[in-house]
Amino acid sequence: MSEYEAVIGLEVHCQLATRTKMFTGATCDFGREPNSQVDVVTLGLPGALPVVNGQAVELAVRAALSLNGTVAEHSKFDRKHYFYPDLPKGYQISQFDEPYCTGGSITIELEGGGTKVIRLTRIHMEEDAGKLIHQDGGKWSEVDLNRAGTPLIEIVSDPDLRSAQEAYAYLVELKRSLKWVGVSDCEMQEGSLRCDANVSIRPVGQAKFGTRCEIKNLNSFRAVEAAIEHEIRQQVALHKAGRYHEVVQCTKLWDPDLKTTKVMRTKENAADYRYFPDPDLPALVIPAARVEAIRSAMPELPQIREARFQSQYALERAAAKELTAESPIADYFEALIAAGCPAKLAANWTREEAIRLANDQHKPLTVAAPLPIMAELILLVANNKVARVVAKAECSELFASGQKPEAYFTAKDQIQVQDTAALAALVAQAIAQEAKVVEDIRSGKLSAAGRLVGVSMKLSGGKFNPNDVKAELAKQLGVAL
């Protein structure tokens, strides 16, 4: 592979989170009975006229801004013609030569460290098609028009990606942005995010692009990664064997079970779609002032919040990234800080416990780990009233109990005490019990002290602060720990 490089561009379709369709008031909920969300416009009945969903435009602009795109003041809708039963009217309404957004970028993190900017070519609005279910062995296909007309944006990247891993990172970052600003739920399983990949290879140093293949039916980020890997391997093998002419421009389908692709069709050229401006739809004008109004109503973007978390709370990059994976996580973390929790502890407890509880229970963070309880728990740890290990061990049970942390730990007799005499007695007991460890420490193996701290903590039922225990140990043994 080292003599070759891959050139990859992605086309991502994203369903906008509206109640109704792009050009009509039929609902577009996922998972309803087939053909139950259909109206005259969906069916393309004579005389039915499309009218743009204003909320879809609003969400599309939000998406554009979250991806650093430039919103065009003037754009229009075009008809894209093809014969296929997934759209009854014989064409899809899309945007051809005047998309509502041009440019934009997504910054990805590279595996070896560092970042790379992937440029976007454009984003346009369009309507989704219906769903066809092919009966095995039968002579019929079933048509379900519920999805036909659902609002979509298509995000087209420049061919800036150079590996399957970069494509994966791009999708993760894209999804983070779109979910963050409430444009879409981005559920790949439900089809609200779909991805096609254009893949070609070329010898390193060659400026000209190779022949590209488009891969469809990529139903997870891992499938995108695997399909691109597969396609690159195949094209490189043909090039090495002197059979590169066998790579022809075509569309392939990914088979996730067999982990292979099959050719679906050779590329129809663009003119075959016979695009022309849809006379039913007046032009769309989005004045700069409206764009700015939408921008100012958007939340702080994840990339900016991630950088702020690093600088304001001195968090590591990985921590800041995890805490800004989704906006509810970032909000949760900052709510803990607002409640007086130290940043480092708030970050750790959010990442290690709150997210785990939420995932285990399939519930929102604030339900699985209510903020007042988490804040009180963190403050008990921060103020040395409950040992960290004890708090961690009891965390799930504490939240399941619904009790207030102080009451919970008091009832369990786990509140740390400041009783010097009791501490001294306890440490003496540990020393007496662990003669061998004491010998090790005395002979200079100071790392063995951890064992003694552990034994003491266990004897105390977690009631003493580990640092106090350590200090007392050092005192009684006459060594510096």
Place this chain on the structure above:
Amino acid sequence: MITDDNVRHLAKLASLTLDAAAVSRMRGELEAIVGYVEQLSQVDTTGVEPLTNVSGVVNVTRTDVPGPLIPTPTVLALAPARNEVAILVPKVVER
């Protein structure tokens, strides 16, 4: 100038099957239509901005509020073939 190949290509895009006689007849008819429209190019459009919509109206939008649906049985009744839940079409390969 419309060629027989143009006609056959258009027929394919329109899912029409034309025999040789029809291709020849269509070529003549299309020539006439395109020739008629061609008259427009005689108009002097210097200084006239291109238009994609003649209404002059922009931004006709609606609020995101559900409207009336057609009951599923009515939808299915419009189709030439159906089962209990879906419109049926002759099995097609994936587009």
